[in-house]
Amino acid sequence: MGINLTGEHLEAIKRHGEATYPEECGGLLLGTLEDGVRVIREVLPLANVRPDSRHNRVELDPRDYLKAEREAGRRGLGVWGYYHSHPDHPAEPSGFDLAHAPFTEWAYLIVSVRGGLSAEVRAWSMRHDRSQFDEEELIQIEETA
């Protein structure tokens, strides 16, 4: 299962991570599943609704998910993943990430933000037995109309 997205999408994720630094950010990835490849069509930045520990925790509002799902449906898209930032930590999933990841079908993108500047974005998938994440290749595609 690969993940396709444009350079613009990557930039949007990095900008969101930089804007909320030193707090974590999060958002949803809207797109389609084409021959087993998750093709991201839109990056949807959302609010971190965690009241505490915002420098190392992010939580999305379930109502925002519901709205995103409805909006995606109207445009023939679906919610195929989510991204969040790790301020001053590597772009690798933590034990907390593993315990709180909802779907084995999703793409999980993590952007590392160091000292306020985004470093790398890496993509992960959760195994079907939920035992661990495996890194996925991020395939950058051309802008789509």
Next chain:
Amino acid sequence: MPRISIPTALRQYAGGQASVEVHGAKIGEALASLTAQHPDLRKHLFDAQGKLRNFVNVYVNDEDIRYQQHEETAIKEADEISIIPSIAGGAVTEDEIKPAALPELTKEEVARYSRHLIMPEVGMEGQRKLKAASVLLIGTGGLGSPLGLYLAAAGVGRLGLVDFDVVDHSNLQRQVLHGTRDVGRPKIDSARDRIADLNPHVQIDAHETALKAENAFAILKGYDVIIDGTDNFPTRYLTNDASVLLGKPNVYGSIFRFDGQASVFYPKAGGPCYRCLYPEPPPPGLVPSCAEGGVLGILPGIIGIIQATEAIKLIIGEGEPLVGRLLLFDALKMKFRELKLRRNPECPLCGDHPTIKELIDYEQFCGITPEPAEAPGASDWEITPAELKAKLDRGEEVTIIDVREPHEWQIANLENYGSKLIPLGQFPARLNELNSAEEIVVHCKMGGRSAKAYEALKQAGFKKIKNLKGGITAWADQVDRSMPKY
């Protein structure tokens, strides 16, 4: 038939459908109907023990079933049911954070809390959560008294107290934190002494001030749970607004005469706030305070202990909180009732498009305007107790009309001066008993009700009327110190 909408990622296990029609009158039945039609969904929604997986939220029309009756939540034909993943992440694993967050219990604390520790719902972890927790009590009066006593006894690690009042004799009938010897002391001092004696393991942070828009954020932000034990509308709206804006749970309670109510306002957890229940305060003077209307002494005991129970449940994360439910208590009938409360999407504070983003002037919001400064004796519609006494002593003819209720008359009255009882409620009907040629002085307990009587008389054409300034309470303070006050 109701429909359940399926998140994109799970649609492949539901025949590719975005939503599925289901049977059932309750959520549990609807989910069973869903997995019966699409067995592949089962392992994605439920764990091996058949419990909903921790990341699965079920909403009925935008409300989380966890804040309703869980899988027992009733559903109707047209309801829209949604399965929504909870999405969270973080750079550090929970294990790296947890040990530092929960303090250990000392040997003395283990002995003290043993009846908690042997209950699996509390246990060591719950008791350590209580020790780590901080709770702010706004008010140390009727509700604040049982709250302070029981939360301290239960082992809440840090209690914040907000009060600026002084203990009065009339408090002692219900405010059990304070004793007879404390009369005249600041409430916050006697509360601190009593709580420290009850449980020296509790840290007490005293805020001897009135809660105001200027200091509310600074005070509230240091606490996990906010408890509203206030006795006035401006502070109640302020407590609500500051709690919502800070994302903190507000454990609400209120009491009047024989009736009480309680709820937990927590929009962050999907529930409503106080403004969803009461968007506007009542006009000033319409709803009497406990000082005017009275309150059964044990009533704040019952309501305060319900609030304390809710605070402890929120801290240890057990049970079903009073989020989205308003509990009503009637002491005369000895009945509890429960009303379902919904978050108002139009709420200016916690709705979908909030317009209140900072604290406002709550006195003004509640229609309370500061009293204009007045020279003593300068107002021509009022008479002070001393002026009235002087008139009576000179033998002048004055008709004194007491507009209070008969049970108040029994406590204290001006019968010796020929006072006549006409309760305010009977006022228009009994005006014919009065002679507009005579000089009339109206009074009540403190001057509020008699001001209304004054207006009614004026409208009826009476000219020679005065309102006794400060009511019979002021008379007792300034003229007859042997008169009982209530």
